[in-house]
Amino acid sequence: MPGTTIPPFPDDVPTVPLLVIDYELIKAKNKIEIDRLWEAATTLGFWYLKNHGADEAVAGMFEMGAETMALPLEEKMKFEQGNEGMSFGYKAAGANATDETGVPDCIEFINVAKDDALAYPAPRVRTYPSTVNSRMERTIAPFVRQSMEINDALLEVFNERLGLPAGALAKLHPLEELSGCEARTIRNPKNQEMPQDKAAIGAHTDFGTLSFLHHQRLGGLQVLPPGAEEWKYVKPLPGHAICNAGDTLAIFSGGIIRSNLHRVVPPPKAQAAFERWSVVFFTRPGFSQVLQPLSDQSALIAAAAAAAEPGQFDKGGTAGEWYARRIKLQRLANRTGPETWKASRGTEYRPDYA
Ligand SMILES: O=C(O)CCC(=O)C(=O)O
Numbered sequence: 493m494p495g496t497t498i499p500p501f502p503d504d505v506p507t508v509p510l511l512v513i514d515y516e517l518i519k520a521k522n523k524i525e526i527d528r529l530w531e532a533a534t535t536l537g538f539w540y541l542k543n544h545g546a547d548e549a550v551a552g553m554f555e556m557g558a559e560t561m562a563l564p565l566e567e568k569m570k571f572e573q574g575n576e577g578m579s580f581g582y583k584a585a586g587a588n589a590t591d592e593t594g595v596p597d598c599i600e601f602i603n604v605a606k607d608d609a610l611a612y613p614a615p616r617v618r619t620y621p622s623t624v625n626s627r628m629e630r631t632i633a634p635f636v637r638q639s640m641e642i643n644d645a646l647l648e649v650f651n652e653r654l655g656l657p658a659g660a661l662a663k664l665h666p667l668e669e670l671s672g673c674e675a676r677t678i679r680n681p682k683n684q685e686m687p688q689d690k691a692a693i694g695a696h697t698d699f700g701t702l703s704f705l706h707h708q709r710l711g712g713l714q715v716l717p718p719g720a721e722e723w724k725y726v727k728p729l730p731g732h733a734i735c736n737a738g739d740t741l742a743i744f745s746g747g748i749i750r751s752n753l754h755r756v757v758p759p760p761k762a763q764a765a766f767e768r769w770s771v772v773f774f775t776r777p778g779f780s781q782v783l784q785p786l787s788d789q790s791a792l793i794a795a796a797a798a799a800a801e802p803g804q805f806d807k808g809g810t811a812g813e814w815y816a817r818r819i820k821l822q823r824l825a826n827r828t829g830p831e832t833w834k835a836s837r838g839t840e841y842r843p844d845y846a
């Protein structure tokens with residue numbers, strides 16, 4: 493999309509002032525930057541990340557998404573993720589609910605399992621459209637590797653600040669174990685015939701541990717800060733990723749790290765006339781890992797978990813069950829009524845919004 497024609501993000505809409513974290517400083521173990529990352533993760537659970545070095549792979553992911561979405565719908569549907577609680581593959585527009593009344597979403601996306609990208613050409617989980625296969629080695633695998641390296645470095649910081657023994661969080665995300673880790677490219681159609689506050693992706697928390705998100709120039713992502721009544725836009729900043737913590741990190745940390753509600757609405761004002769694309773990598777635990785606060789390994793987590801409402805973080809099932817439930821029950825094909833939406837929710841649920 494030629495940059496000159498895209499109107500800038502408007503300066504008169506409510507935005508949330510995320511901290512900008514410098515990945516180079518995090519790698520250099522800069523104490524001040526680590527403190528800032530910790531503050532971001534434990535207050536809102538969202539931050540910008542600059543100097544992450546993944547720009548080329550991210551650009552390739554946008555291209556892969558455009559090539560894939562340009563395929564005939566019939567071809568894309570051969571790789572649809574299905575209704576059984578698996579996210580890998582193609583998700584058609586309208587397949588998911590965006591709220592408890594069952595209003596359909598309007599975005600389509602392609603998800604590639606980290607386990608397929610790294611094992612290519614041998615499928616570990618499933619197969620993909622030709623446009624994915626042709627970029628598996630030159631685009632998707634490098635994006636997966638770089639994203640994992642970045643998320644692993646952030647996890648190491650959290651591991652230490654949570655008072656956990658070295659490698660405790662990493663152990664829950666073994667490279668070899670099948671997991672919900674995936675790379676995603678999303679297409680959001682332009683000129684959506686819907687009000688500006690109507691969700692393209694409904695209010696949700698992310699299912700996994702850490703998300704590494706990229707936009708081009710268009711806004712539309714909003715967060716609902718703790719205690720706030722009003723959704724606030726996250727302003728896209730060129731070259732800056734947006735990172736957020738998800739449910740499984742909130743659970744492992746007994747709620748010390750925040751998995752915050754967010755949603756996608758049409759881009760604000762004049763930007764709504766343009767198609768919006770996003771790229772994400774989701775780090776999620778191995779499917780067999782048990783979801784519970786790591787209280788037996790950290791006094792800090794034990795205290796936080798003890799202070800939390802019963803049932804909020806002591807979930808008990810496996811990461812595989814958590815992932816499958818959340819995906820399966822947001823599919824409209826599986827909806828029986830408002831209870832299906834409710835049963836698909838994550839660690840944060842605000843009945844007035846989510
Ligand atoms: O497109 C975006 O900005 C956010 C996407 C998102 O929240 C998700 O895929 O979980």
Ligand SMILES: [Fe+2]
Nearest residue numbers: 696697698754
């Ligand atoms: Fe999300």
